[in-house]
Amino acid sequence: MKLSSNRSIINWVVILVSFIIVSLILWNTYRFFQKFKDEERIKMENFSEAQRELVKTQDLDGNISELPLTIIQSNTTTPMIIEDSKGVFQSNNVEIRTENNQQYLKKLSEKFAKENTPIQVIYNGEVLSTFYYGNSDLLNKLKYYPLALVLIIVLFLGLIYFFYRSSRIATQNKLWTAMAKETAHQIGTPLSSLIGWAELLKNENVNSTYIEEINNDINRLETITERFSKIGSIPQLTPTDIVQATRNSILYLEARSSQMITFNSKLLEGAVLIDLNEALYSWTIENLIKNSIDAMKGKGDLNIVMEDKPEEVCILISDTGQGLSKKQFNTIFETGYTTKKRGWGLGLSLAKRIIEQYHDGKIKVLSSELGKGTTFQITLKKSI
Numbered sequence: 001m002k003l004s005s006n007r008s009i010i011n012w013v014v015i016l017v018s019f020i021i022v023s024l025i026l027w028n029t030y031r032f033f034q035k036f037k038d039e040e041r042i043k044m045e046n047f048s049e050a051q052r053e054l055v056k057t058q059d060l061d062g063n064i065s066e067l068p069l070t071i072i073q074s075n076t077t078t079p080m081i082i083e084d085s086k087g088v089f090q091s092n093n094v095e096i097r098t099e100n101n102q103q104y105l106k107k108l109s110e111k112f113a114k115e116n117t118p119i120q121v122i123y124n125g126e127v128l129s130t131f132y133y134g135n136s137d138l139l140n141k142l143k144y145y146p147l148a149l150v151l152i153i154v155l156f157l158g159l160i161y162f163f164y165r166s167s168r169i170a171t172q173n174k175l176w177t178a179m180a181k182e183t184a185h186q187i188g189t190p191l192s193s194l195i196g197w198a199e200l201l202k203n204e205n206v207n208s209t210y211i212e213e214i215n216n217d218i219n220r221l222e223t224i225t226e227r228f229s230k231i232g233s234i235p236q237l238t239p240t241d242i243v244q245a246t247r248n249s250i251l252y253l254e255a256r257s258s259q260m261i262t263f264n265s266k267l268l269e270g271a272v273l274i275d276l277n278e279a280l281y282s283w284t285i286e287n288l289i290k291n292s293i294d295a296m297k298g299k300g301d302l303n304i305v306m307e308d309k310p311e312e313v314c315i316l317i318s319d320t321g322q323g324l325s326k327k328q329f330n331t332i333f334e335t336g337y338t339t340k341k342r343g344w345g346l347g348l349s350l351a352k353r354i355i356e357q358y359h360d361g362k363i364k365v366l367s368s369e370l371g372k373g374t375t376f377q378i379t380l381k382k383s384i
Helices: 002-061 066-073 101-115 137-143 145-202 208-230 242-255 278-295 347-358
Strands: 080-084 089-092 119-123 126-133 238-241 261-266 273-276 300-308 312-318 362-369 373-381
Touching (some): 002 126, 101 126, 137 145, 242 273, 242 278, 278 300, 278 312, 347 362
Antiparallel strands (some): 080 126, 238 273, 300 312
């Protein structure tokens, strides 16, 4: 408990420190952006002052001063538009994209005016010209730097989340595997005792039908024990008649289900060999059938159909239950997901793992309609 509490505190400290670091980076980036923007403003004010001094020098002696001219010619990065007193526009570092350059420059000057406050060149109380300037390429790139930084951080946090989630799932899988193997071990003791009692009952001249049913349930418990013991390990697959394996599972559940459930089976004729672990395959079929019976609330029609294809065999299990919405088609196979008030949400998750990971097959919701029923499809490759 103490270890878990300390780990939680460390996680929150790491998150807080990361948040502070990110905030400082963004703040410093913003400050740098503003400083750079202020420096560009000063440069443009110097440019306008040089323009004013140039006009002043020309009025006094008619000679052009070199310093103002040098300042004016030094701007090679900042896009700028100059509007004179007659409303004529000239540009510097601006790419003209249309033949009607005056109209284009007028619209562009309006855009620049929204980005930066225009600067007027005033001499002897008269506005000689107005400077409109936009952000340089470097400033525009710098403006998007914080967004790129945030995106990188989000992606990094996403990777951390998925790593953490995968780690949790792996831990849960180990826990379920350990619980399953322990369950198989615990069942073994009373199962051995039941086998002994069944042998004693045979010597007591008990009705043979009773003895047969007890033996069936004992065999069933042995199958369950075998299933649980195989969870978490790679099962051995052997060429097995899938028709007979499916029939055995159906007959077992049909004999133990409500008479209000009508079983309709249409299996293939003859044997069809599939590389199977029969114990796990029958577990999948039984999970799907039980799921369908629950969806019908103990009353309805259950149809099991097998389809033979050149390289595959398809098993379709349909019910007349409450059905599923389309968004549930995939989530229903997720571990822990259940539509029942009481349930762990493991049955369909195990079925998916058994078919897809252990048998290299496919399982999916083929079709479903709310209030009318659902059809599951299992596809398995034939033995070579």
